[in-house]
Amino acid sequence: YGCSELLKDSVGDPVMNVPWFHLTSPLRWKTHQERNQPSYLQVCEWKEPEELQQILDLDLKDCGEPQEKLLKRCRNVIRYSVKTCHPRFFNQLFSGLDHHALAGRLITEMLNTSQYTYEIAPVFVLMEEVVLKKLRELIGWKKGDGIFCPGGSISNMYAMNVARFHCFPDCKQKGNWAIPKLAAFTSQEVFILCLQFPSCFLRWELFSSRRSRVFQDGRLLVLAVRRHCEAISPPSTPPLMFFF
Numbered sequence: 001y002g003c004s005e006l007l008k009d010s011v012g013d014p015v016m017n018v019p020w021f022h023l024t025s026p027l028r029w030k031t032h033q034e035r036n037q038p039s040y041l042q043v044c045e046w047k048e049p050e051e052l053q054q055i056l057d058l059d060l061k062d063c064g065e066p067q068e069k070l071l072k073r074c075r076n077v078i079r080y081s082v083k084t085c086h087p088r089f090f091n092q093l094f095s096g097l098d099h100h101a102l103a104g105r106l107i108t109e110m111l112n113t114s115q116y117t118y119e120i121a122p123v124f125v126l127m128e129e130v131v132l133k134k135l136r137e138l139i140g141w142k143k144g145d146g147i148f149c150p151g152g153s154i155s156n157m158y159a160m161n162v163a164r165f166h167c168f169p170d171c172k173q174k175g176n177w178a179i180p181k182l183a184a185f186t187s188q189e190v191f192i193l194c195l196q197f198p199s200c201f202l203r204w205e206l207f208s209s210r211r212s213r214v215f216q217d218g219r220l221l222v223l224a225v226r227r228h229c230e231a232i233s234p235p236s237t238p239p240l241m242f243f244f
Contacts, residue, residue, distance in 0.1 A: 042083075043088055044081070047080060052080060056080070153198060156197075157197070157198030160198050160241060164179070164202070176202075182240045184240060
């Protein structure tokens, strides 16, 4: 949201930008220290969306703002955000903070590189290759390629796209019109939205994502899958994938 006249006139000047970086250092350090805050403090100073919108004043402006105003905005961002390092913050995907990972993230942000070519990020491209090689080894692959995914739903979408191309290579040039309708199966234990999203995005028929019963230990009930395969209409629709 805007910038002070000093920053606006000194874009790209590391000497002029240093004071602003130092001004925000206490805020960053305070945020880092809050990971050790007592459990009786709030995980989040909760406000309803309408009230928080008024407090933060998020409207885009045509002119810049002084540093004092920017610092106030930074404090509000920290104050009203969820403290994920709080001892009573619980989430099914993440919580807490690793100091080594934090240092790595700070270095990554300050370098401000990108992964699309070796020329712009030689170190990180090599690091990426090492990590992908290790991940392939964990599943028994000696060679291959890989990609990092930002979440479960898009990971499923990538997998469905690869499976479609593996079974029907012509789809890359001719599109979905050149291949039959595709079906995917999943168990009752799978979060169904993680399959519905990629099915819609890849233009698979939404109701071709069929949920099969499982044993108590999570194993797929083969007889239930067979019944689903026999009930597919039209019969030419191949059961392309199984999600567990």
